[in-house]
Amino acid sequence: MNTPVVVTGLGVVSPNGLGAADYWAATLVGKSGLSRITRFDPSQYPARLAGEIHGFAAEEHLPSRLLPQTDRMTRLALVAADWALADAGVSTAERPAFEMGVITASASGGFEFGQNELRKLWSRGGQYVSAYQSFAWFYAVNSGQISIRHGLKGPSGVVVSDQAGGLDAVAQARRQIRKGTPLIVSGGVDASLCPWGWVAQTAGGRLSTSDEPSRAYLPFDSAARGHVPGEGGAILIMEDLAAARARGARVYGEVAGYGATFDPRPGSGRAPGLRKAIELALADADTGPAAVDLVFADAAALPELDRSEAAALCAVFGARGVPVTAPKTMTGRLYSGAAPLDLATAFLAMREGIIPPTVNVEAAAEHRLDLVTRQTRDAELRTVLVLARGHGGFNSAMVLRSARDTDPPVANERKTHVR
């Protein structure tokens, strides 16, 4: 029943690299994708930096008929899914359609598409609204379009839990694999870098107002003053281990444990839920804190939220008890795409035995974290914990195991190059 579920393919679309290979190379050298917004003139807004993806030409990857009916985030997701399937060596046309599904996370839907149609509605009239609006902007669009493009008819779905949703989607994919569907395309890609999306992201005051890319997003630093948002994410191919082995697939590693909690209502005086989510994920993976070699932090970069994340880590692992990193300092926070990208990064880190850095950050002593800053650190990584939190109080935690530690262990000789 609890068959191991593994990841066999990665598709990455990130502000600091398109494709897993480019992204990983950029991440190892600490190359940041944060810069002043170019998509529109941000001068008038309180926040002006973002992690934009540059050099992505959808028409090079997708048929022209898909372009008028898709938002940018859907184009990115479709390309990431193509890359992930190719990386996994899966030919969907040769497999039974009901035995493949797609479960993604979303945060804001196709917001830029929505802005354009809202503008037409209110400035010109309802008859000018696109025939594609009804499905181009809604939260289910990426799962729907990926399923159509690759003929995936199995269990599918979409979850929305802000930035925690990326882990919740992968957990739901694992659940469906355990119920009998051998392959699920999962992960998340988000993008809402248009003026309307920017104003909505700015509301609430959690964005950094700095104009200096290297000083703007500083989680766990005493200078932490909010985050920089970005666009992108990752798509993962998830398979039943036995099925993956039977076809001789290269395995990145196992999704071994998951836990999710929600914070108590504000003012209740009860402890926040991240610690409990970590404990649930470790128990689900049938392991304990001592086995964890690395933590990918949520890294909100607001003093209060950094403190609560650091407190949860210290409670579970002890002060400076485990290396912690946040490579999202190079990409910005990618909403539903953030955690899937962290999962992809974690699998690459385990394969290479390298911890990518939390760039630009000077860890504040009060947090008592062993934060890997400035440069990479070599380490044998067999068990990795990935954390993600969503606005309002969503906490999700996921435990990954390296390919050689999956049970039963898988040979990992086929070290093909990732795209």
Place this chain on the structure above:
Amino acid sequence: MTARRVAITGIDVLAPGGTGVEAFWSLLSEGRTATRAITFFDPAPFRSRVAAEIDFDPEAHGLSPQEVRRMDRAAQFAVVAARGAVADSGVDLAAHDPHRIGVAIGSAVGATMGLDAEYRVVSDGGRLDLVDHRYAVPHLYDYLVPSSFAAEVAWAVGAEGPCTVVSTGCTSGIDSVGYAVDLIREGSADVMVAGSSDAPISPITMACFDAIKATTPRHDRPERASRPFDGTRNGFVLGEGAAFFVLEEFEHARRRGARIHAEIAGYATRSNAYHMTGLRPDGAEMAEAIRVALDEARMAPTAIDYVNAHGSGTKQNDRHETAAFKRSLGDHAYRTPVSSIKSMVGHSLGAIGSIEIAASVLAMAHNVVPPTANLHTPDPECDLDYVPIVARERRTDAVLTVGSGFGGFQSAMVLARPERGAV
């Protein structure tokens, strides 16, 4: 280890024509319709000008002025219906480990009304491309990302377990409940407050469905506008609403002596991988979802006493779904009453699946099958028993309810009277 089963122990419904379970059931069992000319805004510029609106006073339902200001209408519906379901269940959630209580909410279009209205403000009526943040409400981020609905409900009921929004278009209302069922079965939660909510009746929604002629252009007699399976139907009628449930692990419910409304015996979702809005006429993927849901429920097709159809009132849907029933239920499809409550309460997108689960449970409770209103001229291509106009008394121990939506999602759920033999 015996498999964990899932009981519905609490229900509340906010539907057009009546809020609360009793008003909802009297509307359905009397075959009345709640569709009317749109009052929320001037519908004159639109092709489709009817909708099933709720006369909703949030403060009368216990929301504070601060909550009303902060929440989109769909979030308000969700909080009210979730609280109502908890009250109906009689469960004292404060006496439970909050980490064992979760929330799963379906919504297809999130805070559409809030976003439409706020866009109009910050863009100065669509004039500004660089919209003006100085006019944005502080909670605009909660409209951007509709997981805010799950946060509001979690706070309202005191849940600290797994919480999320499930957003699969028009099957969201089945899929959110199915998601919650999976969490209880696997042991991640003992109690889930699950349901769905949508409040899409807004100019942008009317315009986008006008653009693909999905909604009915008929507005001479609004109360007759929603006509699933009728040969003269020509599109759906937009609705709004919410339905919420308290789901409990069976033994958990029994131990506290809870009244069990129904068991959720089976659920499945499949995709047609065909078209974002189009359907293949053979209904193969919906049939597969039904087959898997029956299999999970360990029921033969002949065990189904009533089929609560998606029945949106588009020609494409009605024929697709009729084919799916024949394909999955065989000859039993011809012997089983099939009806669409969308004829009475309209199509509330992500909410309707949960509202239809509520209708299915009530059909079992009353042994009455709700009718398909406005079905006067049968479509010869749709040749099943659609229970036209008048509700029908019928012993109903098991119900199949289905949904079909944009993105190609096809979902099916089997509900059963709880006293059927323990598995």
